[in-house]
Amino acid sequence: MNDSDAFLVAKAARRDRDAFSQLYDRYFERIYRFVRLRVSNQADAEDITAGVFLNAWRAIERFSPKHDASFISWLFRMAHNALTDRYRRHHDVVSLDDSTLMESHESSEQPEDELESRLTIIALQQALRILTSEQRGVVLLRFIEGLSAREVGDIIGKQEGAVRGMQFRALEAMRRALLLSREGDALG
Template identity: 40%
Template sequence: MTPNRQKDDTVRPGGATEEDASLAVRAGKGDAAAFGALYDRHVGAVYRYVYYRVRNDADAEDLVSDVFMRALRAIPRYEPRQAFLAWLYRIARNAVIDRARRSRVQISFEDALAHPGADQVVEPDAGLLALSDKETVRQALTRLTPLQQEIIVLRFVEGYSTEEIASLVGRREGTVRGIQFRALEALRSLIPSREALA
């Protein structure tokens, strides 16, 4: 399967919150159709969220399946005071982390910094992501910490603002900016520039 551009079906964290919460409450009370509606609304976002955090498409599909199975079991305990999308991303985050622990493919940020050239980084450039081959980016992303991966994907795949990401991951906006900065810095060391390859 090849990633490609499609129409923007990103659900804004602040948008459709009440409708999502209402569907989730109905699902929690036994309404399977309501859960199906939530699946239809968010399966694309969950797939994109996990896609760049694993090494191949099959792993991404396994994770999507795992996330929605976990969500199905947990939805009777969903608290409508929390945004549904944030709740769902939290489940996805845990699924990614659990999988990484099992397969032990995650590499720490210290390792990323130890990568040759990491100490020569002067100015991180988000444009690097746009210019790089998607598989290269994908492989590089798997070497970041889970939180860094999450923020890069939410920012540059989903197009969320820093404020929105802060609400989704439960961190301060300044913290998110710092993590994003350092993630880009690490990516720059992990992704060879086109000039260097020429």
């Protein structure tokens, strides 16, 4: 289970399903989360995620460690492209619905609890909802997945600087939405 990505990818490229299964177990959660937080329901998220891994299996011979930053970045790029195609085809408002299950996994001793006490999860959902699909993608990749601005740029096809600009604009938009939400709550 400690095999490197490169080793597993090389085996999977030789049609080793066990190796690909290990890659799946290793990266499913991140891909699914990235997709799930950009579509409105679980079924769509499963469809897109399954398509991502299926395409990865079919095209794994083309994965090149020299040209691709990492295997997970490669998967994220396919997921991003699938979401973009879906948005263009269906003109779907890719958004989080109220039933999207989100929670904080930090312990109560963490300082975020103080923030969380003021910013509820629902407010955070609403704040994410106001973002454009691309902004949301950047926010998720940068702050949830912990990728660098360069890696995110590779995934979404933007320059590093453009990614930084997008992330700050997204955070500013979310901050305003949260302030409005708090003011509304205070008035209410």
